[in-house]
Amino acid sequence: MTEKRQLAGDLTKVDVGSKVTLKGWVQKRRDLGGVIFIDLRDRSGLVQVVFNLETSEEALEIAESVRSEYVLELVGKVVLRDPSTINPKMKTGDIEVIVDEISILNEAKNPPFTVLDGTDISEDVRLKYRYLDLRRESMQETFRLRHQAAQVMRNFLNEEGYLEMETPMLTKSTPEGARDYLVPSRVHAGHFYALPQSPQLFKQLIMVAGFERYYQFARCFRDEDLRADRQPEFTQIDIETSFMTSDEIMAMTEKMIQRLMKEVKGVDINTPLPRISYDEAMNRYGSDKPDTRFDMELVDVSELVKNSDFKVFASAVTSGGKVSAINVKNEANNFSRKDIDKLTDFVKIYGAKGLAWLKVEEENLKGPIAKFFTEADQLDLIHALDASDSDLLLFVADEKNVVYDSLGALRLKLAKELNVIDESRFHFLWVTDWPLLEYDKDAGRYFAAHHPFTMPADEDVEKLATNPDEVKAAAYDLVLNGFELGGGSLRIHKKDLQEKMFEVLGFSKEEATEQFDFLLQALEYGAPPHGGIALGFDRMVMLLAGKTNLRDTILFPKTASATDPLTNAPGTVSQAQLDELSLGLSGEALIVNEE
């Protein structure tokens, strides 16, 4: 068996008559009256191999002993299948391989689950036997797509003159990085490195170093309380550039996305992509990452209802809040009071005190609160909400953020339940004009909405000292189908502005110097204007692959509690290892250690 190996899935009618060597796994074995059929799988796909009367006694005997997932090496001849056995569902369904020689390269125990798509298995079992889970066609497909997506973007960035560069993983912890993973140093007792949450400062230093165009598929780490769609380590496509405006950075990103969608999905994306300001996104969709594949937009009816007799609406507006509504088209008759009660419970999760509703019947509004509105007001409402007969109108009256959060979430929930989202569409858009700062009442100070290195909008720099609330950031987020794909900004490149920013964020001069001295120094030595963008690669692959679970796009992911059921990481370590690091366990860890 010294022939050059051929790939199972690549065999076609052209190969009929050829002798081939195949190596791969047993997908399925059938024994039909002394003739044995095996579907042999390798990275290219499947082919049917046959042990029949032409096969030697010895080979037949081996074939009989073979089970699912055995690894085989085969030599045989490609033949046309009998017309009655042609399998049109199989890429190689026209042909089969009559085996001359077989050898078993490795055996396999009966796997804990069938290596087939669609098998319903708990995720814990899938992760424990990840090497089997990954053999399934849809997983193989996802990681081929992930590979291809990476190469398409790399090629684009290479053509545009970007250099791929590697920033350190063993970096310094900063107090702003409350969720840093720490790495104790053995050589420097009592000192710690931190794993990067992003290469933010290093990529800025690369710009100061004059490279002008940098990218990296950067591994980032965040020790957050995990949610289903978060991972302790994740990959972002990190891009930074000098001398470019926000518009130029967005245009470059659009070109990259356009190429990606064309080459990976065969989908044409029109550019420039739509842009929407943060304020408008909140007003119209109740979200800073709106899913624009469907309408059902929020409509602000505050002006129409603030003088109405319905006190709940009127007082919400007069106390500084607002009233918005969504129009659930044609669904008035499909929602019972009970159904609407359930929706009311849903919006309460988001802090709403209630959900008001009206139905449109014969061009009039019906429902318990209809009576509070004059006929003229009703017509205005119907007009504002572009409503017609059988539409269901749902209202929330509250503080702005509650209105946004609750109606934004309700809009998504109803769209999914009513199946109005065209899952085959890819709706990209930019959200721009973000607030630079967010005031935290508990902490009694401003925090950076993105990060402390974000450039304020040119026209707002003056307001930093006087009206920090009103300052917009030179920042932009790329949104796809309701997910934040990533975001970027121009960065502050002048020392005095960066110092001003630290001041607004409540840093004393000493704190700023202690933590960010190297950045402030770098800004003094000819830092160019610069900015960039970072896109979440795992999530991008998830959306391109049509998956809903981020873990399906990461080769060896962690669970929601940041463990790996395969290797059992994290694990305990020996006292000797701790001693070498000059560390001791305390608190809860002591209890763990005694167990």
Add this chain to the structure above:
Amino acid sequence: MTEKRQLAGDLTKVDVGSKVTLKGWVQKRRDLGGVIFIDLRDRSGLVQVVFNLETSEEALEIAESVRSEYVLELVGKVVLRDPSTINPKMKTGDIEVIVDEISILNEAKNPPFTVLDGTDISEDVRLKYRYLDLRRESMQETFRLRHQAAQVMRNFLNEEGYLEMETPMLTKSTPEGARDYLVPSRVHAGHFYALPQSPQLFKQLIMVAGFERYYQFARCFRDEDLRADRQPEFTQIDIETSFMTSDEIMAMTEKMIQRLMKEVKGVDINTPLPRISYDEAMNRYGSDKPDTRFDMELVDVSELVKNSDFKVFASAVTSGGKVSAINVKNEANNFSRKDIDKLTDFVKIYGAKGLAWLKVEEENLKGPIAKFFTEADQLDLIHALDASDSDLLLFVADEKNVVYDSLGALRLKLAKELNVIDESRFHFLWVTDWPLLEYDKDAGRYFAAHHPFTMPADEDVEKLATNPDEVKAAAYDLVLNGFELGGGSLRIHKKDLQEKMFEVLGFSKEEATEQFDFLLQALEYGAPPHGGIALGFDRMVMLLAGKTNLRDTILFPKTASATDPLTNAPGTVSQAQLDELSLGLSGEALIVNEE
């Protein structure tokens, strides 16, 4: 100033007459009687810009205020230089740009060192101001080369059907990994992740998962006592493949290296590359990573001298050691006794008890030990060492390893001092047939020479139980100019052999299961035959760029004591951070903290 920016270094005679917008740094400013010349630098190179009588008063005034490393935006017209001022050393030396408009994008303090190659600066200062150090042309060149080398290898691997895949950084610590960096878990008190020393087990699992061809530019971590050429984090090109033989893996690697050398250095490399066994490498070069750009090979003269009257030689051989010599051609008259005494001190570093020498004069051996050899023996020695008049012969008689280490090091030292190495050559070769195991007298057990997952040579499997010393590994190292570029092996893909291997390494069944249960399990479910190679990317770039310091090839490297003078990593952390991790400081760390 809204014109599309052009790159300084790309301007040529073709642009003469055009209006251009430039952005970049001031490399140098000269003021010649009211005319100001600035060498403007951007990522593409330099161009001379001129403020002369045609320039507005206002622009001239700004130009006068400009200093080195200021960041400028300029609009001007490209003109031919006056023939007398053409600068043939400068790529754009034919032309210059007469400036119409100038604006200062950022100022710069006087830098701590000139941003020019060849400036002699201490490495600490270079690392502290890395962003300035990196602006220098040779550093820019190195990182462009690093980028290009990565892309060439990626393209090659992509064409060969390899998928780029990402393995986790937060993994499990194993006792074999004594030099793991640990990462405490916040969620799981008392538990730790480990940063990977290599993705060894994950790439094997990728093979078990059926992907067949994987690669990654993998960040790896090793908490070693650092040496000049080691870094706590480094990048390796990690390749793994199923169903390929050692020969096929080496041939694939050679094709990649051939492409790399052609595209990056314009150098043709003949394949197949030379191969030499580990034993032969030690015998001929006293090194397992021989520099074959020059001869001066070790010659084993044990047989010739074992019966001689020179007891030092004779007894070394009879007690199981050996006598080898190198021939320093034509240098007999250039080495005084004092010089040779210095060489003797040098070999003592490597444990040699002394260095014997002979000179060839009129086809006879001269020197204090010549008298111990008969005329016939002398002729045999001269013949064996291919010696002729004026050659200096240097001998070490000792245990084998001492002979190899000392003469191997001496060979390199003399070659450097005598300048016999052609630095422009790239000598690649494979070292094969490595021992699988190494016996550690202190520990009283065998250790894996590479790692415990390396496949023994087919013909030696039987000897694992009986003569572990004699077992060769299916392993191969790629050597370039005396540096180990990387290495690989076939891996064990059967559970029983892997268990046998753990047993030979002194693991109890329980220990093996506790630490490597997931691997042993994976080998039971249809693991294909597989193997791979990992190449050190930092070192590869160092050799391609003609650098001698590994730190010059890493963007933000650590010092020899694993610190970063730029960010001051590692640093201390707050008690609150430690409490969150259920950790306390102990031992030395307590003292640090009190300081």
